[in-house]
Amino acid sequence: MTPQIAEYLDGLVHEPPHLAAVGAWIEENEEPIHISPAQGAALRALVAATGARRVLEIGTHVGYSALWIAEALAPAGGRLVSLEVDPRRAQTARTHLAASPWGAAVTVVTCDARDWLATSDDEFDLVFLDAEKILYLDLFRAAWDRLRTGGSLVADNTLHKGRVVAPVKDSTRAIAALNVLATSGSVGHGTVLPLGDGLTLVVKTADTLP
Numbered sequence: 112m113t114p115q116i117a118e119y120l121d122g123l124v125h126e127p128p129h130l131a132a133v134g135a136w137i138e139e140n141e142e143p144i145h146i147s148p149a150q151g152a153a154l155r156a157l158v159a160a161t162g163a164r165r166v167l168e169i170g171t172h173v174g175y176s177a178l179w180i181a182e183a184l185a186p187a188g189g190r191l192v193s194l195e196v197d198p199r200r201a202q203t204a205r206t207h208l209a210a211s212p213w214g215a216a217v218t219v220v221t222c223d224a225r226d227w228l229a230t231s232d233d234e235f236d237l238v239f240l241d242a243e244k245i246l247y248l249d250l251f252r253a254a255w256d257r258l259r260t261g262g263s264l265v266a267d268n269t270l271h272k273g274r275v276v277a278p279v280k281d282s283t284r285a286i287a288a289l290n291v292l293a294t295s296g297s298v299g300h301g302t303v304l305p306l307g308d309g310l311t312l313v314v315k316t317a318d319t320l321p
């Protein structure tokens with residue numbers, strides 16, 4: 112996607128004021144590693160379209176994507192569990208969520224997602240993966256067991272700024288491997304959407320992964 116198209120798509124999005132405030136806070140205080148507004152609107156639409164009630168996010172940062180997800184989830188009585196390894200970011204996310212209309216629907220857990228996934232037996236309708244890229248394949252596999260059959264898994268940055276075409280670094284290789292698995296046809300209905308830095312979407316049909 113060209114920068115002009117990305118700008119056009121983001122320009123079409125009406126960010127609710129609390130989300131725009133978090134975006135502005137990030138510009139001043141944090142690394143801008145959150146999803147784009149157009150990706151946020153797509154996630155919100157996906158939550159609404161699938162009727163997801165139990166959503167897991169892996170990689171909270173300071174709550175920007177969590178707020179997009181919660182906007183479709185909370186009015187329908189759904190819940191989001193969001194995992195963040197950095198305690199300072201997790202606390203900031205809680206502050207941002209508390210200042211929004213949807214804070215009560217979201218639980219931010221300070222943890223390494225690998226540890227949490229290894230011990231949880233919760234089941235989710237939708238998983239959004241947006242954490243350390245070198246862990247992507249491992250986190251995909253671990254999250255798969257927490258996703259109900261028919262549920263959806265979405266992963267961000269799966270084009271890795273175009274580097275997936277010819278991976279050089281291990282982090283890019285992990286993303287490329289996730290894309291191959293998700294779209295292989297053997298695990299579910301998978302596709303890579305070229306929105307933002309790439310969103311891989313797979314609807315789970317197979318309980319076990321090859």
Ligand SMILES: C[S@@+](CC[C@H](N)C(=O)[O-])C[C@H]1O[C@@H](n2cnc3c(N)ncnc32)[C@H](O)[C@@H]1O
Nearest residue numbers: 145146170172175176195196223224241242243
């Ligand atoms: C790209 S940011 C997430 C952005 C967020 N989803 C958004 O769009 O607003 C990735 C976050 O994942 C966290 N993270 C990285 N590895 C993690 C792990 N193993 N467990 C939990 N969080 C992790 C990082 O600290 C960082 O805040």
